[in-house]
Every structure is written in C-alpha cells, then in structure tokens.
Amino acid sequence: MKKNLWIIFIAFVYFAGFFAHALYLKKAVYGDGIFYYSWLRSGVVDHDIDFANEYSHYGVAQPPTPLGYAGNKYSVGPALLWAPLYVWTHTLMMGYGYSLPYELAAGFTSVSLALVGLILLYRFLAKSFSKQASFLAVAGIAAATNLFFYGSLDPVNSHALSFFAATLFLSLLAQKNRSWFLVGAGLGFLALFRLQDVAYALILFTHLGGGRKILIRILLGFSSVFVWQLLAWQTLYGTIFSNPYMFGGEGFNIFRPHILGVLFSPANGLFLWTPITMVGIFGLFWKKSWGYIAVFALELLLIASWSTWRQGASYSGRMFVSILPLLAIGLAHIYAKILKLRFGRQIILYSLTLPLSVLNALFILRFLLNN
Template sequence: MNQSLPATSAAPRCGLDVRRIARISAVSICLLLVFFGPTDNWSWDPSFYYAQIRSPIVEHDLDFRNETHTGAFELPYTETGLQESPWPVGPSVLWSPFFLLGHGLMRLIDPAHADGFDALSLVSTMLGSIGYGLVGLMLIYAIACRLADRFAALIATALCCAATPLEFYLVRQPIMAHTTGLFSAALMLWIYLDLADGEQPEWLSGLLFGVTLGLCFLTRWNGLLLAAVPGIYFLTYLRRAVISRSPALAWLVLAQSAILVVAFLITLTPQIALWYQLHHKIVMMPQGSDAFVASIWPLNLPRALFDTNRGILFWCPFVLLGVIGAGFIRDARLRLLGGLLPTFQLVLIGYRVDWYSGGGFGARYMIELLPFIVPGFLALLQRLPGRTLQRWVLLACGAILILHQLVLLYAVEHMAEGWIDPALYGKGLPLGLAWQWESVLRLLRDPALWLAPRPYVSVERQAFLVNLLAGVRDPQAYRFSLLAAALTPLLVTGLSLFAQLLHKRALARLLTAIALYFLGWAVFILLV
C-alpha cells in the first residue's frame, strides 16, 4: 500500500482560504444550475425520510400518515395507533441540521408559510444530502490517493460520481439515504486505513469504529455488513497478541471492542427511541419476511448480476470491474474487504424480492460500497504495463462508462416518452439491450435532447438551464435552483471545514459530537 497521504490528511492550516472557497463555490453554482433538478416524485422512501425530520420538529408528533406517500397501499397501524416506518432514521437525523437552518430562516422571513414543505426548508435539506455525498467522494479521492497517483484517483472518484447511479441521487433525488450511506461507508474505510497506517492512535479505534458503524447501520440497514471492517482490524491485532504472547495488546483489543459496542449503541439510540414510540418495542425487524425470497438460496443473485433490467453487468459495469480487480489488491486485508463486502452485498440483494430496487434508478444498492470498489478498480488498472497506457485506458474507459450511465439516466427519466417500457422497468422484468444502443445513437445524433424537460416533472423542479432554454419566464420556476445557488457557498464552507477535521484526534472529536447529537435526538423523539 502506498503510504503517502493525500492533502486532506495533513494538519489543517488555521482559518479558511476564502478565495479558494469563492472559486469552488462559483464552479459549484455553475454545475448546479446545469444539473440540479430535484424530482417531485416523493413516493415511499423520500416521503418517510423527510417525515421523520419534519413531523417531530414542525408538528410535534410522530404521526407520519398524513405526510408519507404510499400510493394505493395503506400501512397498518402500530400498537400505539401510529404508522410504522420501515426506513432507518439515520439519514433524517444527519439532514436535520440543514432542515433546521432552512426552517429557521423561513420562520424569520415568512412565518406564515414555514410549514416544513416550503422551498427553503426543502432545498436546505437537499443540499445537506448532496453535501454528505460530496464528503463521501472527497474521502474516496483521499483513499484512492493512498493507492495510486492523483490523476488515477481523480478519474476513479469521477467514475464513482458519474458512472454509477450516485449522480441521480445527488442532483435528481437527494432525499434518499444513498448519499449518507456513501459518506458513512467512506468514513469507515478512511478510519480503517488511518488506523492501519498509524495516523490515528489505537486507543481511539473503538470510538471511531463504533460511531461510524452506527452511522452505516442507521443510514442503510445492510450497512451492518461493514462490521467486517473493525472485525478484521481487531482480529488482526488479537492474532498478533496471541502470537507475541502480549496480554497488554490483547486487553487493548478487548477494551476497544467494548468501547465500539458502547459507541455503536449510543449512535443507535434515535432508532431505538423511534421504534419504542411507534411500536412500544426497542428492537424491531426493520422489514417483513415478505421482502425476501422464500428460499435458503439467493435466487435473484443471477438477475442482480446479469439481468438487462438493472443487473450490474449492463447497468453499472464500473462496480463489476472493481469486484474483479479486488483479487489484485496488494494489501491482504484490503483485498479481503474489497472482495467480501461487495460479494456479501450482492448475495443479500439476491435474497430480496425487489432486487431491482423497485422504481428507483439504476443498480443503486451498490452505491454505499463504492469506497470498497475503488481499490479493486485501481488494482485492475495497475495490471496494465506502463503509466501512459494506464492513463489512456482510464480516460477511454471512463468516457464510455460515464456516457453509458448518462444515457441510462436520460432513458429512465424520459421513459414516459417511449425510451423504455415503464411497466417492464417498474416490475423488474428484462428490457433487452437493443434500446441502450439505440438510445446512445439517438442522443449523439440529436444532442439537444439532453436539455429537454423531463415529462411529468413540475417546471420548478426542472434544471435552471433547461427552463432557460425552454423559454420559461415565470420567476417561481427558478426558485429551487436559485435558492440552492444562494446556499451553495455555505455548503462549500462546510466541506472545507470537514476536510480540516480529517487529521489526528479532530476526527474523534467530530464523531463524539455526532454520537452526542444522535443521543440528543433520541431524547427529543421520546419527548415528542
């Protein structure tokens, strides 16, 4: 493993570089005006995530039924007379500071319309979600810099963003858990590498791993798979203690493991509190048995890999390249993680009835594991002889993968116009492959299609540039884009501050603050 550390791991300078923040903000605003167009389809997942913030803060209750969108389905009442929430509370708690900022400003500016569904509250929360995704990408870049040169690290990070469904959940549907899940998983791997390289003291390992594992679990239920990361780390040290016959080292490992459990449980308290308030139980099975196939075998695993409707091979080949390349990773423990975690995730998806991710875009279940995909992708690239060849292959491969994902995104967003069959897509039935090639040719022949308004999306949820080119003159149509642009410098400043916390014990202080914030939310939920 390359032991040289990226700039983010260096000790921070005092203060913030205002000019640098201004430059990054300007570029970010330009990108935002081109790509940011959050959909107004809030069915199921996003409506639950948002209700878990808004309902206790604005309505001072946990009655989600009047806010969640479940279509023709009606969820049963719980023992407390409320509606259950099958989704974790972690994304909601992580977004809550941004919601509170937007809602607080709205109460000052226009209290009569500060209902939590106002544009300022929504956009603030969306930008918060985007921010977590960007932090995840920052961490992926820093991790990649440990394993390859900066050019390869940058392209690999760009591929994580634009050659996977992540791009959709950044700029089209940010009110989903994927950005917070990516942030948590990337932070887990960063902490592991920091500890392995001696950049963090051993006596903080339990705290760092415990809080981060709690975040992984509370952002995506299957995030519990990442317990393999501290498991491998502590087992390595325990083995060393046995071989060297060192009771002190063995006790250190056991003590840190105990601290991990305590930190994990503290971070878990908002979920425990919510379960108790909704069900009068402190432990629940998050999803019913009907979500899984009635077999001991992951029957849908072949479809998750090879189906033409969101199978990895045809919808996110970048992930498959990373899984294949995991076998070439030099560091044995990282090689094990790069192979095991994606495999476990795919097997788990194979057990799900909705292996195709329902009505969501793309092979989205793999987004959270992108930090563990990148090392394998870079290792596979490094099998090529010569850095020049590696760079040319990386650029060519990157361009193809990004174009492919953009075409998929366009086809799904415009499926009502006949690009793909909506009924087949929504039910996870095979779509064939001819439409992908036809879509590529059609979009290359007529580039103006890229900027066509999305059907069944309200005008204020279209991207700024799309509305501008369509001749939209109503100022209200631009309020989401302009509010996001106005708040972007605050987001960039926050990202800069986070980058300065990735050194030594500042990260431990940050995670301690997060754990205490989660504990505070647990108390708040119990008092609602």
C-alpha cells in the first residue's frame, strides 16, 4: 500500500474512533478535558473567566484563587486552538456551549492537529533517515503508542495538541535557515499546552554558541507566545508567578521520584503499556542523541516527582505524549539499521511494528471496558 493510502487509512481510523466513541458516550468532554474546555466555553459564551457555572454543569470543582474565582490550573493553550471551529459552531447554533456539537468541534480540531503532527514528524525524520525508516517510525507512533488513544478517542485534552506543538517546534529547529525568534515562539507555543515541555529547551543549549543574540531572540519569541498563559494566570490568580499546581495540597518532591512506578506500573506504566516507547528510548541511546535523552530524563523526573504521579485515569503515561516525537527519532534509527540487513529484515520489521500495534489496540480496548 502506498504511503498516501496509509495516511488516509490512519486518518480514517483516528476520526472514526473519535466520532464512534463520542457518539456512544454522547459526550466528548470529561475528566481533565472539562477544565481545558472551561477556558473555551467561558471565554466564548460568557465572555469571562468565572468557571463556576461550567464546574457546576459538569459536577467538578477546583480550589478558589486568591481573587475569589474558581481556580483552573490547566493551561489555556488548548482553548486557543479549539476556538476557531468552536466559535463557528456557536455562530451557527447560538446555544449554551455545552451540547455535543460544541464538544465535537473541539475534539475534531485536536484529532486534525494530531494528524498534522504525524505529517510534520514524517517530514522532520525524512531529513535524517530514509523515507521508509521515517514512515515506519511514524506508523509506530500512530498505531502503537498512547497517541492513538489521546489523538483519537480522548482528544478534548492537552495531549494531542502538545504532540502537534512538539513536532512543530522540532520542524522549526530543523530548518536550514532557521529563525531563532520562531524557534523561541515554537517553544513558547509548546509550553502553552503543558508547562513541563519547557524541558525541550535543553535541545537548544547546543546551539547557544552563537552568543547572546541567539538567546535574546529565543527569549523574545518564547515570550511573544507564552504571554497568553501569563495573562491567564494574572487575571485568574492575580500574579504571573502563580503555580496553580501547588494549590490544593499538590506539589513536587524531586528527592523521592516514583520513576519505576511511572515507567512500569501495572496501572498505566509507560513502558509496560506501550512497550514501543522503550524501543524508542533504546534507539536514542544507540544513536547517542544525548540532548533528546536529557529532555526525556527531565520530563520523567518532573512527572515522577509530582504528588499525583499516577496521572489519574491515564492510558499508559499520558504525560509523555509530547515526548513521542523524540522517541520516533530513536525508532527511525532502529528501523534504518534493520533496513540495511541483507536477510530477514521484513520479518524483523513486521515482528516489531505489527504485534506492538495489535497489543496497543487490545490494551486500549481493555482500558475502555474497565473505565
């Protein structure tokens, strides 16, 4: 099957999974997605940031802020990307912003951008690897990781969008005549979805030999985009230096990280539930991509140090979805090595990709049946 047909097939599966799941549940907003969606609904329909009515509608709560608002520790980035299609839907329906068409508009945007992220990832990988190795790596990410779950079945969340933002950042960084301002803006855009992804800045350290001019451009670019989150914090909490994740008894303890639990927990351990991610890490070590490994290690430390390191009702390690583009580099490196073998390469390739994809689908089915 030609690559274009595979792309169409993957897109069909992702969209079919989204609509089938949402129509079966008669909703697309639940869990953490409620809080991301509340930024959107409150801003577009109510023209305020008073989430009391949204939280009442969905039956959830958050600790109050110093200004007396219902708190919202979740980032504002998803609402910004969902807004265009949501506003268009609201213009047509003029409803209250809670009905299924509104929720489908947000989810459709996330699924679409997850697929765009896969295309960007392929183009990024193809600059360093063969087209076949790049395609196999992207197919592995699409079918054998938790992107399949959060990019298709549960897209009204931050994860699919953070994956897209990560591929965009890497694409900007890989440009021959790169603009350091745009690279910084890409990093700020990435941080708009999950603040932990500032860890991607570690990749930039190898490029800072050009002096302060590069650093200043990166910082200006970062600030020009991340200012939206700062404004949200200022308006809701009264300061741009707020850390909403420290409210309500939550916090970080970097001296007692639950690293083994995050990676191998029977409940949702990253390596246990999506073992292809472990293959990707192995590939990064084989390639000696220390900058990418450092990003993964820092994100692992942050996630494992958080008081809710179990990540709630998470399919695999959902907080690692934004790291999948880096793991794809490791996968592409391994596939490139396999493709150079004279004998048995097809057997090795299919014995790696297909079983892990089937296993992922079975694990997702089990997760859905139990939740």
